[in-house]
Structure formats: C-alpha cells, structure tokens
Amino acid sequence: MLKLLAVDGIDSEIQAHYRLIASVRDTIGMHTHDFFELFLILKGSVVHVINGSRQLLQENTLVFIRDRDVHYYEQTADSDCQFINLSFNREALDDLIAFLGEGFPSERLLGPAMPPSTLLSKTEKEYVRYRLEQINLIPQEKKLAVKAEVRAILTDLFSRYIKADTDPIDLTGQPEWFKSLCREAGKKEHFTRGTAALVQLSGKSHAYICRMFRKHLGMSPTQYINELRMSYAENLLLNTDMDIVDISLEIGLDNVSYFYDLFKRRQSLTPHRYRKFGIIRR
Secondary structure, three states: OEEEOHHHHOOOOOOEEEEEEOOHHHOOOOEEEOOEEEEEEEEEOEEEEEOOEEEEEOOOEEEEEOOOOOEEEEEOOOOOEEEEEEEEOHHHHHHHHHHHOOOOOHHHHHOOOOOOEEEOOHHHHHHHHHHHHHHHHOOOOOHHHHHHHHHHHHHHHHHHOOOOOOOOOOOOOOOHHHHHHHHHHOOHHHHOOOHHHHHHHHOOOHHHHHHHHHHHHOOOHHHHHHHHHHHHHHHHHHHOOOOHHHHHHHOOOOOHHHHHHHHHHHHOOOHHHHHHHHHHHO
C-alpha cells in the first residue's frame, strides 16, 4: 500500500501544504500517510473509502484525516467532486492541541476507528473556504508568515468545527444503543430534524424512545434535541453574522418565537443580547 511522507510533499518550514483538487480523477488510490489532513468538499459528492468503510460525503462536508487512516476516493455515478485539501505535519497538530489545552477532546479525535467529519451549513462552508484560501494570499517565499497563518487557521477551524462527537450529557453506564443514538443525534443533519430522527435512527417506537430518555436522562427526547439545537445556535450567534431568523431555520425551527422562548430559558438572554454580549466579552 502506498504511504505518503510529509518530507516529500510538505515544506518543513511552513509545515503545511494547500491544494485545490478539481476532480476525483486527480486523487490517488488507496494510501496512508505520516501527516494529517483537513478536506472540505466545495462541490458535488464523493464516495470516501476510509478504514474499510464506505461513506457518501456531500457538498459542505469538512473531514479530519489522521496519520494512521487508510483511505481513497471514488467518483459517484451522478457527480464529480471538487474539494480543498490542507495537509499538515504532526508538529503543527501537537502545537495546536497544546495551545487549546486540556478542555479540547484530542483523544476523541485521534482514538476512534473513524475520523471525525462535520456537515457544515452553506454559510459555514463559505467561511471555512475563505479561511483556507487566505494561505494563498501570502507570498510563498514568506514562509514564516505562511506558517503563522496556517497555525491561526487550524486553531480557528478545530475550535469551531472539529471537536469530535462530544455528548452534551454524561452517558456513563447507559446501554450502548442509547449512547450511540445520542451521539448520532448530536450531528446537525439529525438534530435539525427533531425527534423523528431519533425514531428513525433507533428503529424503535416514539413511545419507547420517550420512556428511555426519561429513564436514562430524566428529560424528554424533545428537551434533548432542543439542547443540541440551542448549543448549535449559540455557536452561530457568536461565530457568524447570520440573521437570527436564519439561525432559527438553520437549527430546524421555523417558529422564531419558539426559538426565542427556548433560547431565553437556556441563557436568560435573547439571542440578540447574547450575540451582543459575546462580542463585547471578546
């Protein structure tokens, strides 16, 4: 199997390499490497074969690849794929983890069998694209400046989007199927659909799901889903300039008054005041 080496493709002073890949045809076959990658799908979709599993990744997906993952890409039947790839060496990741500190769940990024991926909103996708493209605006001969920009971008993107599947509530001692369900519910494509997603993901009845959430977490499935929605909304309020109405729609709530009510119960502030307070604190 092909193993790519950082020494062959990554400048040792910059410690990273940016590429815009126009087509799946421009990628190589099954391989591993001794460095890390972030890739963002800009257009289309792709079959990502990773560690023996096949994933269909759609536009706006951001993926973190570790230095032990084995993967390659296959073109789908109905579309090609364009994506940005940022490769970076272990020293850059080690420094990032050290900077973010003990609160950053690095072991949950590096330990699981499958690497983390995040489906972004269109607004988030454009922000990530903008940040990655900043690398190309610095003359490449200014290597220390490029290195500093790469470190700033990695810190920004990992702290915003690449956090692994963290449970909002302690699930220690719960049944494995229930833990798995809660982890899946934490993904944006699921919690934005509401409790119907829990029923579909678990294959169990709505009544049974309600009983299990009351038994194991002391709350209803709706309360659990809304906690996930509000947490995501908080990030959008602080880290984007999206209108509050659009944020409500983004998290799966078409009733803005209901969104305001839920948010005030959680934060004792309106979304507008929460955003304003967050900006002042910065």
